[in-house]
Amino acid sequence: xxxxxxxxxxxxxxxxxxxxIMWIIGGLLIFxxxxxxxxxxxxxxxxxxxxxxxxxFSGAIGAEGPLTTLFNAxxxxxxxxxxxxxxxxxxxxxxxxxxxxKLMIFGAAAQFGIFFTFCLASMFFELPDAASxxxxxxxxxxxxxxxxQKLNSQFVGPIMVAAYSYMALVPIIQPPVIRLMTTxxxxxxxxxxxxxxxxKATRILFPIIITIIAGLVAPxxxxxxxxxxxxxxxxxxxxxxxxxxxxxxxxxxxxTIFLGITIAVKMEASQFLQPTTLLILGLGxxxxxxxxxxxxxxxxxxxxxxxxxxxxxxxxxxxxxFPMSGRVVHKMGLEEDPQNFLLMQxxxxxxxxxxxxxxxxxxxxxxxAGFGGFLG
Amino acid sequence: MNFNFDRFLFSLQYMWxxxxxxxxxIGVLILSxxxxxxxxxxxxxxxxxxxxxx
Numbered sequence: 001x002x003x004x005x006x007x008x009x010x011x012x013x014x015x016x017x018x019x020x021i022m023w024i025i026g027g028l029l030i031f032x033x034x035x036x037x038x039x040x041x042x043x044x045x046x047x048x049x050x051x052x053x054x055x056x057f058s059g060a061i062g063a064e065g066p067l068t069t070l071f072n073a074x075x076x077x078x079x080x081x082x083x084x085x086x087x088x089x090x091x092x093x094x095x096x097x098x099x100x101x102k103l104m105i106f107g108a109a110a111q112f113g114i115f116f117t118f119c120l121a122s123m124f125f126e127l128p129d130a131a132s133x134x135x136x137x138x139x140x141x142x143x144x145x146x147x148x149q150k151l152n153s154q155f156v157g158p159i160m161v162a163a164y165s166y167m168a169l170v171p172i173i174q175p176p177v178i179r180l181m182t183t184x185x186x187x188x189x190x191x192x193x194x195x196x197x198x199x200k201a202t203r204i205l206f207p208i209i210i211t212i213i214a215g216l217v218a219p220x221x222x223x224x225x226x227x228x229x230x231x232x233x234x235x236x237x238x239x240x241x242x243x244x245x246x247x248x249x250x251x252x253x254x255x256t257i258f259l260g261i262t263i264a265v266k267m268e269a270s271q272f273l274q275p276t277t278l279l280i281l282g283l284g285x286x287x288x289x290x291x292x293x294x295x296x297x298x299x300x301x302x303x304x305x306x307x308x309x310x311x312x313x314x315x316x317x318x319x320x321x322f323p324m325s326g327r328v329v330h331k332m333g334l335e336e337d338p339q340n341f342l343l344m345q346x347x348x349x350x351x352x353x354x355x356x357x358x359x360x361x362x363x364x365x366x367x368x369a370g371f372g373g374f375l376g
Numbered sequence: 377m378n379f380n381f382d383r384f385l386f387s388l389q390y391m392w393x394x395x396x397x398x399x400x401x402i403g404v405l406i407l408s409x410x411x412x413x414x415x416x417x418x419x420x421x422x423x424x425x426x427x428x429x430x
Contacts, residue, residue, distance in 0.1 A: 101409035108395075108402040115391040122387035124377050130387065199416035202409070209408050217401050276377050355405075356398055363397050367390050374386045 089231020221362015
């Protein structure tokens with residue numbers, strides 16, 4: 001009875017109201033996960049974890065708390081997101097990209113939002129924090145966690161919420177931006193799909209080559225790219241079917257459960273309820289918008305020189321939110337012209353966006369060594 | 377959080393460096409895939425011709 005009295009008293013004194021706000025935020029995340037099916041695998045554990053860590057004198061956190069122990073064991077050292085990458089790699093079929101490699105260029109262009117947002121955020125935040133905020137534009141939760149954690153950002157909680165919420169909101173965020181950047185005539189451009197057969201050797205060599213090239217250009221990206229490509233190699237090698245299946249289902253699900261609830265350690269009221277959180281959410285949205293715009297504008301730029309025009313909408317699929325972004329573009333194409341099938345092209349761009357966003361994350365980590373050069 | 381315009385100017389170098397690096401890596405990857413596809417098709421055709429002759 002005494003404990004109950006002390007806990008209730010804690011809610012009514014000083015910053016006690018912040019606990020209640022965090023319960024509401026946790027409840028909202030659970031609501032969005034269940035009712036709106038927005039990234040439920042992450043937002044539901046994150047929402048519940050938010051409530052757990054924001055109870056007065058919570059035993060879930062602190063030196064002896066299991067969530068803090070899990071955080072130190074799996075997120076502080078970036079282990080959970082990297083292991084999750086094995087599962088994601090095992091799920092991805094790089095076939096559409098291997099069949100039409102030139103589509104990869106749009107995956108590169110659509111990373112513009114990451115770097116542009118990094119620059120904008122640097123006006124308000126220290127460079128490591130600004131870089132971590134920019135990476136929200138990767139539309140890739142595990143990459144965002146790895147970068148933010150490695151750069152020791154104090155805003156991991158808001159960055160996670162922004163990254164996963166906006167990923168789920170891709171069907172709402174992207175269409176207006178695409179419409180704004182393109183004309184009806186451009187959206188109606190048809191792109192005939194010419195599938196090519198891909199040999200097994202190509203499928204096996206591709207993840208190995210990507211790891212080597214990305215590793216040579218940005219050594220910091222080896223862990224990110226390597227784990228993703230290792231998962232894909234397990235899938236494509238043809239002799240590890242049971243491992244591939246385990247990585248895609250059991251491993252990915254298991255890590256996701258721990259990842260969501262453990263990241264809630266960074267959702268403590270004292271850290272989350274700051275004016276900076278709103279700014280981070282705003283900048284995250286900005287990153288998504290400029291990723292989309294970057295991809296579309298690059299496709300329009302290429303059209304100036306191409307005889308066979310590209311539908312500029314496929315440039316918007318170059319973000320990592322797979323397969324939502326590819327589907328959004330395909331659906332928009334069908335809305336303009338019921339005979340305009342862009343699915344294979346947009347999925348190809350979407351897959352290359354996944355590769356490019358991981359490389360972008362690695363590049364940002366490589367750049368971090370030079371952040372100390374700023375003497376302002 | 378503190379507003380600092382000099383920091384923004386300093387960070388601009390990372391924007392163009394980042395985009396340039398991404399385009400280079402992706403460009404090399406595109407060329408690698410084209411090379412891989414050509415090489416594997418070449419060996420597949422060679423093997424098919426050999427099997428046909430045998």
